[in-house]
Amino acid sequence: VGVGRHRAAELDAADPLRTYRERFAIDDYGLVYLDGNSLGRMPRATPACLQQVAAVQWGDRLVRSWDEGWMELPTEIGDRLAAAALGAAPGQVVVGDSTTVCFYKLVCAALELRPGRTEIVTDVDNFPTDRYALEGIAQARGLTVRWIQGDPAAGPTPELLAPLLGEKTALVTFSHVSYRSAHIADMAAISALAHEAGALTVGDLSHSAGSVPVELDRDGADLAVGCTYKYLNGGPGAPAYMYARAELHDQLRQPIWGWLGRRDPFAMEQGYLPAPGIRALLSGTPPVLSLIAIDEGVNLVAQAGIERIRAKGIALTELAIELADTKLADRGVTIASPRDPAQRGAHVALAHPDAERLCAQLIERCVIPDFRRPDVIRCGFSPLSTRFVDVWDGIEALRALLESSR
Numbered sequence: 376v377g378v379g380r381h382r383a384a385e386l387d388a389a390d391p392l393r394t395y396r397e398r399f400a401i402d403d404y405g406l407v408y409l410d411g412n413s414l415g416r417m418p419r420a421t422p423a424c425l426q427q428v429a430a431v432q433w434g435d436r437l438v439r440s441w442d443e444g445w446m447e448l449p450t451e452i453g454d455r456l457a458a459a460a461l462g463a464a465p466g467q468v469v470v471g472d473s474t475t476v477c478f479y480k481l482v483c484a485a486l487e488l489r490p491g492r493t494e495i496v497t498d499v500d501n502f503p504t505d506r507y508a509l510e511g512i513a514q515a516r517g518l519t520v521r522w523i524q525g526d527p528a529a530g531p532t533p534e535l536l537a538p539l540l541g542e543k544t545a546l547v548t549f550s551h552v553s554y555r556s557a558h559i560a561d562m563a564a565i566s567a568l569a570h571e572a573g574a575l576t577v578g579d580l581s582h583s584a585g586s587v588p589v590e591l592d593r594d595g596a597d598l599a600v601g602c603t604y605k606y607l608n609g610g611p612g613a614p615a616y617m618y619a620r621a622e623l624h625d626q627l628r629q630p631i632w633g634w635l636g637r638r639d640p641f642a643m644e645q646g647y648l649p650a651p652g653i654r655a656l657l658s659g660t661p662p663v664l665s666l667i668a669i670d671e672g673v674n675l676v677a678q679a680g681i682e683r684i685r686a687k688g689i690a691l692t693e694l695a696i697e698l699a700d701t702k703l704a705d706r707g708v709t710i711a712s713p714r715d716p717a718q719r720g721a722h723v724a725l726a727h728p729d730a731e732r733l734c735a736q737l738i739e740r741c742v743i744p745d746f747r748r749p750d751v752i753r754c755g756f757s758p759l760s761t762r763f764v765d766v767w768d769g770i771e772a773l774r775a776l777l778e779s780s781r
């Protein structure tokens with residue numbers, strides 16, 4: 376019943392992005408990797424690029440390399456990322472610290488712009504690091520976090536947000552694509568509501584950049600952050616990026632005043648003065664090798680085009696849901712992601728009471744999704760490297776497991 380594997384293979388043959396899979400280091404042909412939304416695959420060109428940079432720029436040019444391009448890497452890669460995946464004009468994105476640290480910096484910077492306001496709004500299903508950072512900031516500053524209690528299979532909506540907003544609201548923060556359900560938040564509507572209340576926004580783009588089009592400038596975003604190791608394939612612990620809308624640059628003050636965020640850092644003068652523009656969000660020395668490792672992932676997204684990536688993301692998740700409905704529904708699996716593709720990113724949450732055990736057994740069988748509490752098997756489909764037959768094989772492996780444990 377339902378879609379056969381041959382149909383999935385036909386979809387692969389007709390896929391305009393099929394050749395991109397060869398651009399990744401894929402040696403284990405038996406592996407069904409459905410976790411590129413946790414750690415994206417390694418681009419094939421990246422190790423050689425790192426080796427070359429290490430040998431020449433580090434090994435040979437040494438400290439001279441700071442003046443031969445290294446100092447510009449955070450903004451240069453930021454601008455290319457902005458154009459390829461974020462819908463942001465140049466000069467508004469910089470790559471710097473970890474996602475958690477970047478998020479902390481942007482939230483504090485936003486709060487500085489709204490003195491006297493005492494409330495931060497986010498949702499209970501936001502990613503843990505965002506929730507914890509907000510709790511810490513709120514405690515340190517005597518502020519209150521107001522929580523949106525949403526549907527865990529969806530995400531924060533304008534309807535749920537609106538009643539929590541008021542003259543005390545300093546900041547609204549949300550994930551653009553929910554890490555568990557893949558729900559896409561309506562960034563334009565959330566920005567408009569926040570602005571109407573006089574508040575600012577910080578969006579977390581970790582699950583959207585490189586998988587769904589993001590339009591920061593068009594949708595009125597103020598500040599945004601995101602990681603580069605998922606759909607941007609930058610490698611484990613790759614540095615995150617920060618976006619700040621150009622109109623905010625003059626007033627923006629982030630909390631970690633380091634020398635590389637200072638105007639004219641090598642003057643080494645007394646007193647901190649922020650650098651002009653987006654560089655004011657930087658703090659210390661850029662992680663050069665990690666920045667270099669992001670390069671190819673950003674290239675791949677730029678070359679493939681975010682619209683084609685999005686179209687394939689929709690097709691992969693539609694196939695997964697169709698197969699789950701026909702093969703898994705009568706075995707107790709439900710879809711815990713939006714069914715409307717317009718509201719869904721590139722992963723699908725399959726809910727089952729035994730999700731944790733099933734996930735571990737799938738991994739033993741070389742099918743790798745991940746488990747997200749309390750009951751979700753999260754299947755990530757990276758449009759540049761996941762095939763339709765991988766979707767088919769993954770769902771079939773789960774069906775076989777459920778069948779044998781009956």
Ligand SMILES: Cc1ncc(COP(=O)(O)O)c(C=O)c1O
Nearest residue numbers: 473474475502504554579581602
């Ligand atoms: C939405 C979101 N924010 C932040 C992070 C992680 O932050 P960090 O890179 O600091 O570990 C993740 C990781 O999966 C995430 O999904």
